[in-house]
Amino acid sequence: MTNIEVLRAFYARYITAKGACRDPSVQAAFALVERENYLGPGPWNVYTLAGYISTDTSDPAVLYQDILIGLKTDRGINNGEPSLHARCLDAAAISRGETITHIGSGTGYYTALLAHLTGEAGHVAAYEIDPGLSAHATSNLAHLEHVRVLEESGTHAVLPRSDLIYVSAGATHPLNSWLEALNDGGRLIFPLTPNRGLGGMLLVTRVAANSYAAKFISPAQFIECIGARDDATGESLVSAFKSNTTAAVKSLRLKTPADQSAWFVGADWWLSTSEPA
Numbered sequence: 001m002t003n004i005e006v007l008r009a010f011y012a013r014y015i016t017a018k019g020a021c022r023d024p025s026v027q028a029a030f031a032l033v034e035r036e037n038y039l040g041p042g043p044w045n046v047y048t049l050a051g052y053i054s055t056d057t058s059d060p061a062v063l064y065q066d067i068l069i070g071l072k073t074d075r076g077i078n079n080g081e082p083s084l085h086a087r088c089l090d091a092a093a094i095s096r097g098e099t100i101t102h103i104g105s106g107t108g109y110y111t112a113l114l115a116h117l118t119g120e121a122g123h124v125a126a127y128e129i130d131p132g133l134s135a136h137a138t139s140n141l142a143h144l145e146h147v148r149v150l151e152e153s154g155t156h157a158v159l160p161r162s163d164l165i166y167v168s169a170g171a172t173h174p175l176n177s178w179l180e181a182l183n184d185g186g187r188l189i190f191p192l193t194p195n196r197g198l199g200g201m202l203l204v205t206r207v208a209a210n211s212y213a214a215k216f217i218s219p220a221q222f223i224e225c226i227g228a229r230d231d232a233t234g235e236s237l238v239s240a241f242k243s244n245t246t247a248a249v250k251s252l253r254l255k256t257p258a259d260q261s262a263w264f265v266g267a268d269w270w271l272s273t274s275e276p277a
């Protein structure tokens, strides 16, 4: 193994251990996909709570840490935290040959990981609303024939029927178009985020035609998913997340009146602490 392969393999072990991953294929995917091929030339800007700091080097070794890298620093768009995505990809329980929709693909690093996990028998549609990032994703992912990049909003497009919809930007509610595009057994993973403070990565599984299991996978903070935010809901979510009781959530209910098991009540949806109906 070359030095960079050794570093990538350790990074894969570290972030999947930190993300409490159980599926060994997630570690294998992180050990294989070259992060440096998706971030443009270095030196890179690393996101910190105190602002961006430069790596001061273009040696890709520096990328194999659990750090966020700026993609468009003026807009706060980053290549997300590896251990968070490791945890989410593990929870996504991807089988080979599945059809995956990725919303907010940026320049394509996590799209490439999704593509690796479903394999060449699968399909990945990657939506990226920003034209510059979408153009980079298109060229970065051109070697993967089963990946299609669309410079389009994943909140307005008619999505392909999907086994997994993986959203990488913060929403205040699950969109009906996302839920309707899920095959039976399909999973939606998205950051449910309040107007400020931490939200959570929510895994929604379509267990029957109108029945959805739901659980929070991890705390999360993301930039906004354009077209998937409602200010009043985002405000109500602030106090819901402050209660620190996300572990109690077990199902997503649609278009039914909320009962005493409600954890959060949105416009025509609510999260329940009871099992799916």
Ligand SMILES: C[S@@+](CC[C@H](N)C(=O)[O-])C[C@H]1O[C@@H](n2cnc3c(N)ncnc32)[C@H](O)[C@@H]1O
Residues within 6 Å of the ligand: 071, 077, 078, 079, 080, 081, 103, 104, 105, 106, 107, 108, 109, 110, 127, 128, 129, 130, 133, 152, 153, 154, 155, 156, 168, 169, 222, 223, 224, 225, 226, 227
């Ligand atoms: C936090 S960044 C993540 C990028 C990428 N997943 C990564 O980690 O490298 C979120 C991305 O979502 C994109 N985005 C926001 N709203 C979107 C929408 N409605 N449809 C498609 N992309 C969207 C942004 O332009 C941004 O590139």
